[in-house]
Amino acid sequence: MKRAYGKVKSIQKWPYLFLLPYLGFYFMFFIYPTIYSFMISLTNWDSVAGEANRKFVGFANYVRLFTQDKLFYKSLGNTFLFMIIYIPILILGGLLLAVLLYKLRKTSRLFQTINVLPYITTPVAIGIIFSFLFDWSTGIVNNVLIQIGILTEGINWLGSGTMARLVVIILIIWKNVGYYLLIYLAGLSTIPEEISEAAKVDGANSFQVFWKITVPFLKPITIFLLLTSIISGFQLFDEPYLLFSNINSSIGGPDRSCLTLMIYFFDQTFKSSTRLGYGAAVSYGIFVIVLIVSIIVSKIINRKEETEE
């Protein structure tokens, strides 16, 4: 009995041993940086002053961030504004496009490819293309609008705060709608055809089939897309940053209207300032906000599911 127990014990160490490389990577590239970033956020570490002058300052960085930093709140407001506008459009647009393309038999593949192309294009190229398209004097968009008589004078798309936000939203939708389309197409293929056919036999029209069968069946996918959109929304960086990346542009574009949380973090840590300690506090501030929003959204979704049950 004793021998058998000893054998079991010796066998149990192997799973841990096999997991060691993965756990090693996980610890080194996730756990350790996460803890270390938090430790940095409690210091006044500034690259210019040097690591030797790094001092523990407790929660001073957090107090400043949440009570005095107006730009942090401005970037937070901008990020929310972008998300509130583009997430519903992306989800609804992706769903409608998927439903339309699903019914197409012959040209479905062609349209899928066309819609997905922007998603696989590098953000740098997209940033440059859009800055060309929406240039005040030479941009194609202004020229087309003037040619067809909608405008008499070009709009300063990238020079006005409101218009700059609009361009960023258009860019995000154009780039990402293909991804939403693909996910919804995958979801549509899992809905049994006989349910829709039975509903049609019972007299349901196309809208009713869409609303009462397609949408409920796709609900798990919609929840997945919503949650991932919110999380990626807080990480919004590439599009607004690249659009205003020429030498004379200011951080976050005109009036800092496109200053998102991640751009602000980057600017505070590596661009305008070299305060690594404060930058780490900004990143943890973002983490706390993402956590709160995620909890609120999942609570709302769970409550809805409970009431439906």
Add this chain to the structure above:
Amino acid sequence: MKKSINKIAALAIAMTMAAGLIAGCSTKNSESTDSDKSVTQEGSNETVSSDDYSQPLPEDYEGTLTMWGWDDPYYKAVTDAFMKKYPNVKFEYTPMANGDTLQKYQTALATGTELPDVAWSIIDSRAKVFELDMWEDLSHAPYNFDISEVYEYLHPKMVNSKGQVCGIEQSLCPAGIAYRKDLAKEYFGTDDPKELEKMFPDWKSFIAKGQEVYEKSGGTIYMWPGLADAQQFIREQGGKTWIDGTVIKVTENFQRSLNLTCEFRDTNIVDKLEAWTPAWYASFGEGKHIFAGCATWSVPFTIEPNDPEGETTGHWGLMNAPEGNISWGGTTLGISKTCKDKRLAWEFIRFATLSTEGAKALNSIGLLTSAIKPYEEAPELKSFKSKWFGDQDLGAYFLDEIIPNIKSRNMNLDDNVVHETLNLISTTLNNDRNMTADQAMAKLKEELEMKLPDYTVE
């Protein structure tokens, strides 16, 4: 037996993966120590002492230098010339966007990874970059560089707040203004730079003439392509430091430039182009703008590539700007503290920035060396011409006419933030045609208070 072989194999794989993980994260400290030793070993001539930095290295010296940079034509010109003299020296060049300099250097410092042996620093972020604990002080032993060897107006741009010389300017970057000779002849009756300088002693006369051009051309010809670059030129003419201790002297330094910018805008003498956008670049070939700021590098980088017609017509001219010229741009070469062969790095920097041979390499790409002596040794280096500027000797004009009228200002740690915020204000002024200079000033102060809360904004 089979089981135990499996166990051994699995253990070996797990250990290999773990070892790879650890090895991948190790630093190269041991390697750099060995390399430090090799500085003296690598020199093939044993009589050369590593302490004597004033003497040139033997021409068969072997070594490798790493550099991160953004100006490929410059890099190619100087390293090719250096390798002709030292054929056994190799360079490892990593392209880097100049806007990323601060981020790359501070990340390397924070993580303990390797810095380049010869480190570049662009003027935009230089005040901060020079404060990083990564530079050899070139004014001290063993380098003993005498700063008076380079043009005086560059001195404040080569030192940090402690007075240490952290780098030497690659080339001179004085800026006057370029003008379209055809348009100047048509609207001002002359294309001679001296007569034009007399016509435009100050910005008020520039505005008055600009209004005449606007009326005469029916609003199709402008004095300057955009507000931002005009505003930048004017504010740099001040020559006074922007930040004094913990006080940002906004009103003193920027009120006049904002007043003039608004006047430029309201009198319609300036076009609406945002600087450095595709439309702004294209404007150099359109013949709609008479003047533009022009540094030495503007000729090969902005005028020549964007105005193909100018090569045959030579319709550009260079003149002193109203109320003085500015120092515009520039990149320094310095030695990082982690450099593995400081002796060779110094030899290269001395060659590229101070020697007559280096000056000749620069001259071949239309740039002027920042050192004084090469012009004394080879006066022909003062001269360079561009087909776009006809017969005008640009080199001589920059050296003899533009540079003496430059007021250089001391750098401050947060100049880059002030500069970036001023860009924000220029964009707003360009878009909101009703914004007054006072409103622009109030917005500038508000923005600076948000971005730099530890300073007093006056």
